[in-house]
Structures are given as C-alpha cells and as structure tokens.
Amino acid sequence: MENKVLGVFTAIILAVVIAICCLLIYVPNMHFIALKVQDSKVSGGRVSVMSMLRASDEELQEDSEEVVRDVLKGHQIRLTLPQSVTSAGVSIINDYVNRNIAITINGIGKDYFSQYPMRGNADNIVDVTYDSENLIGVIEITLDDIKEVQMTSEGEYIYFDFLDPHEVYDYVVVVDAGHGGNVPGATKMGVKEKDLDLQFALQLKRMFDHSGKNIGVYYTRTDDSNPSFEERVGLANDSEADLFLSIHNNSTASGRMSSINGTEVMYKGADESGNSKRFASMCLDNLLEALGSKSKGTVVGDDVYIVRMAQAPVALVEVGFMTNAKELEKLQDNEYQKKTAGALYDAVVEYLYN
Numbered sequence: 001m002e003n004k005v006l007g008v009f010t011a012i013i014l015a016v017v018i019a020i021c022c023l024l025i026y027v028p029n030m031h032f033i034a035l036k037v038q039d040s041k042v043s044g045g046r047v048s049v050m051s052m053l054r055a056s057d058e059e060l061q062e063d064s065e066e067v068v069r070d071v072l073k074g075h076q077i078r079l080t081l082p083q084s085v086t087s088a089g090v091s092i093i094n095d096y097v098n099r100n101i102a103i104t105i106n107g108i109g110k111d112y113f114s115q116y117p118m119r120g121n122a123d124n125i126v127d128v129t130y131d132s133e134n135l136i137g138v139i140e141i142t143l144d145d146i147k148e149v150q151m152t153s154e155g156e157y158i159y160f161d162f163l164d165p166h167e168v169y170d171y172v173v174v175v176d177a178g179h180g181g182n183v184p185g186a187t188k189m190g191v192k193e194k195d196l197d198l199q200f201a202l203q204l205k206r207m208f209d210h211s212g213k214n215i216g217v218y219y220t221r222t223d224d225s226n227p228s229f230e231e232r233v234g235l236a237n238d239s240e241a242d243l244f245l246s247i248h249n250n251s252t253a254s255g256r257m258s259s260i261n262g263t264e265v266m267y268k269g270a271d272e273s274g275n276s277k278r279f280a281s282m283c284l285d286n287l288l289e290a291l292g293s294k295s296k297g298t299v300v301g302d303d304v305y306i307v308r309m310a311q312a313p314v315a316l317v318e319v320g321f322m323t324n325a326k327e328l329e330k331l332q333d334n335e336y337q338k339k340t341a342g343a344l345y346d347a348v349v350e351y352l353y354n
Contacts, residue, residue, distance in 0.1 A: 045131065046129050046130065046131035046140075047129060047130060047131070048127055048128065048129050049113050049118065049128050049129065049130050050122075050125070050127050050128045050129075052113060052117060052118050052128075053077070053118055053120060053121075053122050053125065053128055054122055056117070056118060056119045056120055056121075057120065057121045057122045060072070060119070060120075060121065071119050072119065072120060072121075072159070073152075073154065073157075073159060075120075075152060075159035075160065075161050076120050076121055076123065076159075076160060076161050076162060077118065077119070077120035077121075077159065077160040077161075078118070078119040078120055078157050078158070078159050079105075079116070079118060079139075079157065079158050079159075079160070080116040080117075080156055080157055081105070081108075081116075081156050081157070081158060082107065082108060082112075082115075082116070083156075084107055085105065085106070085107040085108060087151070087153035087158055089105060089106035089107055090103065090104070090105050090106075090151065090153075090158060091103075091104045092104075092149055092151060094148070094149055096146050096218045096235060096239070097220060097221075097227055097231050097235055098142075098231075099126075099142060099143045099144065099145065099146060099147075100140060100141070100142050100143070101140070101141045101143065101147075101149050101162075102138055102139070102140050102141075103138070103139040103140075103141070103160075104136065104137070104138050104139075105136075105137045105138075105139070106135070106136055107135055107136075108132060108135065108136075108137035109132050109135050109137070110131075110132045112130070112132060112137050113130060120160075123162075124143050124144050124145055124147065124162055125141060125142070125143060125144075125162075126142040126143060126144050127141075127142045128140070128141050128142075129142075143162065145238060146165060146218075146235065146238045146239040147162035147163060147164065147165075148162070148163045148164075148165055148167070148168045148216070149161070149162055149163075150163060150168075164240075165216050165218075165239050165240070166240065168216060169214050169215060169216035170213075170214040170215065171214075171215045171216070171242045171243075171352050172215070172216045172217075172218070172239050172240065172241045172242055173208075173215055173216070173217045173218070173241060173242060173243045173244075173245065173348055173352075174217075174218045174219075174220065174235050174236040174239060174241045174243070174244045174245070174312075175201055175204060175205070175217060175218070175219050175220070175245050175246075175247070176201075176219075176220040176221075176232050176235075176236075176244070176245065176246040176247065176306065177194075177197040177198045177200070177201035177202075177219070177220065177221050177222075177247055178193065178194065178197040178246060178247060178248040178249075179192075179193055179194035179197060179226065179248075180194045180197075180198070180221050180223075180224055180225050180226040180227070181194075181224060181225055181226030182226065183226050185197070185248070185249070186249065186250075186251040186255070186322045186323070188251070188257070188322045188323060188328055189325075189328060191322065191328060191331075191332060193248070193249050193251075193322060194224070194226075195224075196249050196319075196322070196331050196332070197247050197248055197249060198221070198222075198223075198224070199337055200247045200319065200337055200340050200341060200344075201219060201221075201222070201247055202222065203337050203338055203340070203341035204247075204341040204344055204345060205217070205219060205222065206341075207341055207342065207345045208345065211345070211349075213349070215348075215352070216239075218235055218239055218241070220232045220235055229305045229306055229309075232246070232306050233305070233306040233309045233310050236310055236311070236312050236314075237309070237310070237311045237312070240311075240312075241312045242312060242313075242352060243279060243312055243313055243314075243315075243348060243351060243352070244306075244310045244312045244313070244314040244315075245283070245314075245315055245317065245344065245348065246306060246307075246314070246315070246316040246317065247317050247319065247344070248316060248317065248318050248319070249318060249319050249320055249321070249322050249331060250264060250296075250318040250319075250320065250321045250322065250323075251321060251322050251323045252321070252323045255323065256323065257323050257324070257325060258321075258323055258324065259324065260321055260323065260324060261293070261294055261320065261321045261324040261326070261327045262293055262294030262295060262296040262320070262321065263284060263287050263288060263291065263293045263294070263295065263296060263317075263318065263319060263320060264284075264296035264297060264298075264299055264317075264318040265280040265281075265283045265284045265287075265297075265298050265299070265315050265316065265317050265318070266280065266298070266299050266300070266301025266304060266307055266315070266316040266317075266318070267279070267280035267281075267298055267299075267300065267301060267307070267314065267315055267316075268300075268301065268302060268307050268308065268310060268313075268314050269300035269301075269302050270302055270308070271313065271314075273313075275313040276310075276313045276314050276315065277298060278313070278351070279313040279314070279315045279347070279351050280298045280315040281298055282347040282350055282351055283315045283317055283343075283344060283347040284297070284298055285347075286343035286344070286346050286347045286350070287317070287319070287340065287343045287344070287347075289343070290339045290340070290342060290343035291319075291320075291330075291336065291339055291340060291343065293320060293327075296318070301316050304316060313351070315347075317344065319331060319340055
C-alpha cells in the first residue's frame with residue numbers, strides 16, 4: 001500500500017514540475033502573444049509620418065533651448081521604446097545609393113506612433129514612413145543627401161543623428177561594380193561580365209572591412225542590381241568621395257574571341273589636377289605587379305559618363321579581356337580575384353596615405 005501511495009505521490013509531483021516548466025516557458029510570452037493579437041486587429045500598411053516630425057520641429061523651434069536640450073539631448077531625432085522593447089532589438093540598414101535609412105524595431109505594432117510620438121527636427125529629411133507586421137516595425141527615412149546614421153540609447157529613448165561622411169571617416173571611397181541586373185556587359189562562354197565585376201568588388205569589400213583604417217567605403221552595388229549611371233557617379237559626387245573606383249572587364253571591339261589580353265585603366269583627361277591619371281597609374285602598376293598581366297596602359301575615358309561626370313579622382317579598371325580564353329579562365333579564379341582586389345586596395349591606400 002505504501003509503495004502505491006508513494007507512486008501516486010511521485011506522479012503528482014512530476015506532473016506539477018512539468019506544469020511549472022511549461023508555465024515558465026509560456027508565461028513570459030503571454031504578453032507578447034496578447035500584443036500580437038491586439039495588433040492584428042489594427043489596420044496597417046506603410047504610411048508617412050513626416051507631418052509628425054515637422055510638427056515636432058515647429059514646436060521645438062518655439063520652445064526654449066533648455067526644453068530642446070531636455071527633449072533631444074543634443075541629437076536630431078528621439079524615439080521612445082515601449083517598456084518591453086530594448087535598444088538591442090533595433091537594427092539599421094543604410095542604403096547610400098537611394099539615400100534611404102531603414103530602422104527596424106522588434107516589438108512595436110501598427111499603432112506605435114500614435115502611442116509614442118516622434119520628436120526632433122527635419123533637417124535633411126525628405127520623408128519618414130512607417131509599417132509594422134507581426135510586431136516588427138520598420139521606419140524608413142529618406143534623406144536629401146548621403147549621411148551616416150548614428151544611434152544612441154538612454155533609458156527608454158533612442159536618439160538618431162545624420163552626419164556627413166567626412167565627419168565620421170578620414171577618407172571616403174566609392175567602389176562601383178560595373179553593369180548588373182538586366183545589363184550583363186560582355187558575355188563569353190557562359191560567363192557574364194556583371195558577375196565578374198561584382199566578385200572583384202566583393203573581394204575588395206572584404207579587405208576594406210578588415211583593414212582597420214578609418215576609410216568609409218560605399219558600394220554602388222553588392223548584389224545583382226543595376227544602378228543608373230547617374231546613381232553610380234552621384235554616390236561619389238554627393239558623398240564628396242576622395243576617390244572613385246569602377247571595376248569592369250574588357251572585350252574586343254568585335255566581341256570575338258582573340259589573343260588580345262591585358263589590363264587597362266581609364267582616367268578623366270579633363271581633370272587638370274592630374275589626380276585622376278595619377279590614381280589610374282597606381283591602379284595599373286599594382287595590378288600588373290600582382291597579376292603579371294600585360295599592360296594596355298592608362299587611357300583617357302572621358303567618353304564614359306561616370307568618368308566624365310566624376311568630381312573625385314576616378315579610375316575605371318578593365319582587369320582583363322573576357323574575349324581571351326586564357327585570361328577569361330584566370331578572371332574566374334578565386335585566387336586571381338583576391339590578387340586583383342589586393343592590388344586595388346593597395347592602390348587606394350597608397351594614393352590616400354602617401
């Protein structure tokens with residue numbers, strides 16, 4: 001009998017322990033689940049909240065400096081985080097080409113701004129839009145210029161500032177991977193120039209990402225997109241870049257396979273300072289040394305829109321000829337791509353720091 005009672009008691013204790021464990025897992029999520037249910041009843045869709053920012057801007061202009069300092073703490077925009085949300089749940093993506101900053105906040109619903117109004121000033125801001133799905137809110141800020149965004153958190157508030165690139169970096173460089181999207185460039189033996197150009201640019205990006213140097217590097221594309229010529233050179237001009245590097249690959253005028261091979265770099269002949277030619281020469285010299293390729297020289301490239309319109313010293317690199325079978329094979333080789341990126345990295349650093 002005692003064994004039977006003991007068995008029943010043990011089973012009850014085990015059931016209680018299991019129930020408690022389930023509650024420990026479930027209870028912390030009950031509030032979140034309730035919020036999701038409530039949020040699902042609110043109509044959504046991306047809406048502009050720019051009028052809210054403008055109203056705050058006008059209000060703060062009428063307030064005393066003391067009030068403004070108390071509200072913004074010296075920053076441009078202030079957002080309030082709900083009690084269950086922390087700054088760890090905030091992520092930022094800066095699309096420099098399109099002057100668009102996306103701020104994603106986990107845990108805020110469709111009615112976020114009706115509960116927590118945005119405060120700040122509208123300097124350099126064209127529009128602010130908001131949308132939320134499954135308690136993941138995305139605030140998109142469109143700017144009239146290229147800016148770096150910095151976030152600061154303090155208690156229940158997060159603050160944002162939009163800074164000129166040269167306020168953040170010692171130098172600014174724009175790297176352009178040629179072609180992209182529905183514009184493949186030269187296509188030989190199933191290989192598309194746009195893919196090679198991007199692979200070289202991404203190898204270069206890895207080097208800059210780990211360089212430890214205070215250089216802000218902006219890329220016209222890091223995927224299979226095709227920014228317009230205006231967007232490509234506009235990124236360099238509007239960021240007041242110190243250098244503009246465009247990466248391409250060559251082909252014969254006829255497009256037929258041939259024995260012609262080698263590396264060529266274009267520069268802006270109209271640049272009276274000579275800095276574009278100097279940068280192009282550095283790119284060529286470093287590439288020839290690293291790759292052992294044949295020199296096709298530096299060439300005036302003012303007929304090319306992005307070269308002609310660039311305000312910074314510009315070099316348009318033609319790494320090799322896709323119409324040469326041996327060179328095409330090299331261009332696809334990962335180690336060859338790393339050497340190419342290393343040579344271009346060295347050329348940029350040499351120009352900026354020597």
